[in-house]
Amino acid sequence: MTRWMAEGLNLLERILRAFIALLMVLLLSLTFIQVVARYVMHSPFTGTDQLSRIALVWLTFLAAAVAVREDKNIRIEVLVRRLSPNAAKWNATVLDLLLLCFLTVFSAKAYEVTRIGSFQHIIATPFSYAAIYSSIFAGSLLMLLFVALRILNRHGIFGFRELRKER
Numbered sequence: 698m699t700r701w702m703a704e705g706l707n708l709l710e711r712i713l714r715a716f717i718a719l720l721m722v723l724l725l726s727l728t729f730i731q732v733v734a735r736y737v738m739h740s741p742f743t744g745t746d747q748l749s750r751i752a753l754v755w756l757t758f759l760a761a762a763v764a765v766r767e768d769k770n771i772r773i774e775v776l777v778r779r780l781s782p783n784a785a786k787w788n789a790t791v792l793d794l795l796l797l798c799f800l801t802v803f804s805a806k807a808y809e810v811t812r813i814g815s816f817q818h819i820i821a822t823p824f825s826y827a828a829i830y831s832s833i834f835a836g837s838l839l840m841l842l843f844v845a846l847r848i849l850n851r852h853g854i855f856g857f858r859e860l861r862k863e864r
Contacts, residue, residue, distance in 0.1 A: 706846070713763050713839070720756040724749055744821035751819075754829050758836025766843040770796075786851060793848050800841045807834040 727749040735741040764770055772792065777785050811834050814826030848854075 710763065710766055713759055717756060717759050717763065720752050720759070724752040724756060727752065747819050747822050747824075751822075751824065751828050751832075755832040758832045759839070762836050762839035762843060765840045765847075768847060790848055790851060793844050793851075796844050797841065797848075800837050800844065804834060804837040804841060807837055 727745050731741065731745045731749070734745070761770075777788055780788060807830060811827050811830040814830040817826045818824070819826060819828065
């Protein structure tokens with residue numbers, strides 16, 4: 698992978714992490730406002746629960762994309778640890794190819810649901826359900842990108858070696 702591509706991916710990851718942090722602050726703030734309004738003022742705001750739901754779904758799918766980028770997606774590794782390094786590499790590739798297939802179908806369905814949801818409005822907010830469903834589409838596209846890059850990186854296909862930032 699060229700240096701500018703690696704730097705672009707690292708920038709994308711930093712932006713994703715910043716947006717995730719922002720979503721966490723927003724979710725915490727909205728939840729706090731809900732509790733205060735409901736139990737202290739005895740007059741809950743309308744729409745804060747819906748906005749919290751939107752923030753939570755975006756947070757979930759963007760964080761899942763970052764987890765895939767970091768290769769932290771859930772796997773059962775009891776048997777993999779007993780494989781030779783080469784067999785483990787091919788096992789990971791097969792699993793990633795299956796994940797690519799799943800994410801391709803998932804992305805297509807998420808797009809369809811987003812289109813349908815754009816005509817349905819979320820009560821007490823200015824948003825349609827596309828605001829929620831687009832997070833699924835965006836997160837699955839990011840996961841597709843990161844899994845494809847992980848496969849290319851693992852096998853050095855076309856000289857594709859990722860330059861990861863040090864943590």
